[in-house]
Amino acid sequence: MTRQISLQQYLVSMYWDYQNISDTKIAKDLLLFANSLGFIANQKVYSNWCEQSKAKSVLASLDFDCIHVCREFRNAVDFKLVMDCGGDSSDIVILISGDSYCEVLIDGLRQNGKKVIIFARQKSAKLSLRNLADIFYFVDDLPKLVENKTQFKSTSLYEKINYNEAIEYLVKAINTALDKKKCTELGYINNLMMQLFTKYQGVSSIDEPDGKKFKNFSRFIDAAVRDGKVQKQGQELFLVKSNKLAA
Structure with a gap:
């Protein structure tokens, strides 16, 4: 058939x-x-x-x-x-x-x-x-x-979240990793965000403020660092004090 x-x-x-x-x-x-x-x-x-x-x-x-x-x-x-x-x-x-x-x-x-x-x-x-x-x-x-x-429904691959939502997910994922005493390396945090938040299905699901897309997860992290949302040392991520208190 x-x-x-x-x-x-x-x-x-x-x-x-x-x-x-x-x-x-x-x-x-x-x-x-x-x-x-x-x-x-x-x-x-x-x-x-x-x-x-x-x-x-x-x-x-x-x-x-x-x-x-x-x-x-x-x-x-x-x-x-x-x-x-x-x-x-x-x-x-x-x-x-x-x-x-x-x-x-x-x-x-x-x-x-x-x-x-x-x-x-x-x-x-x-x-x-x-x-x-x-x-x-x-x-x-x-x-x-x-x-x-x-x-992993296909529709979830095409759902969108805005930049501020993505930052919120990022902060919570880093907090979760730190609480579990896990490494906060970029790849691990990206996967953890997908596990914790069904709306987040990779960096392509994030809408930038200007409507464009981040080329990769590293570019999203670079934007978050510039905005003072997180800190980065090598490939590992850390929270700024204000985000840690708010989490």
């Missing part, structure tokens, strides 16, 4: 670097996650399948498009994925990889109005990706996300 696509549904594409995250066990949860956001237009997974024939069989049975990439040169999989993703016409792009080449992709995708979600391994993910993507998750978060589907 051919699935009917509602005009209200967002188109979703997945691009999975299997050489970076080689685990067929997450495939079903990825599909459930992507399906909850809209209609899956692409579900591509990249590797040298001559060396991964069993994994290819499992993924193909779930209708993944297994793109074979020969090892003609270093980072051939990365190059092929970037080329394919660059021409994507979906509304939401999910990248399953933690490699630094995703930085190049994210900027271009967001400039074309797409929402970018990244899933990465906790130990190997580039810290910069947490600040660049609209939403960043670790692969280990998938089971909980699928169980709690209301946490």
Whole structure:
């Protein structure tokens, strides 16, 4: 039966670097996650399948498009994925990889109005990706996300909050992290804001006073520092005295 696509549904594409995250066990949860956001237009997974024939069989049975990439040169999989993703016409792009080449992709995708979600391994993910993507998750978060589907309804990706609301969320997130004696590194605070406040779905959900968008979470933090709302030392955030007393 051919699935009917509602005009209200967002188109979703997945691009999975299997050489970076080689685990067929997450495939079903990825599909459930992507399906909850809209209609899956692409579900591509990249590797040298001559060396991964069993994994290819499992993924193909779930209708993944297994793109074979020969090892003609270093980072051939990365190059092929970037080329394919660059021409994507979906509304939401999910990248399953933690490699630094995703930085190049994210900027271009967001400039074309797409929402970018990244899933990465906790130990190997580039810290910069947490600040660049609209939403960043670790692969280990998938089971909980699928169980709690209301946490990632597609409509929430397009909700907006104003700058003052975002500052309020930021201050509360820093306070929460400090109370729990957690690190206040930018990526952690960005994720904590998403966990604590459903309206906040990454920096693209913040409307600047002039109607523009912050390019990344770091730019939002820079604005908050200039306005005297928070302090920053290296990659860690701290509260100014007035905000700490008000929290």
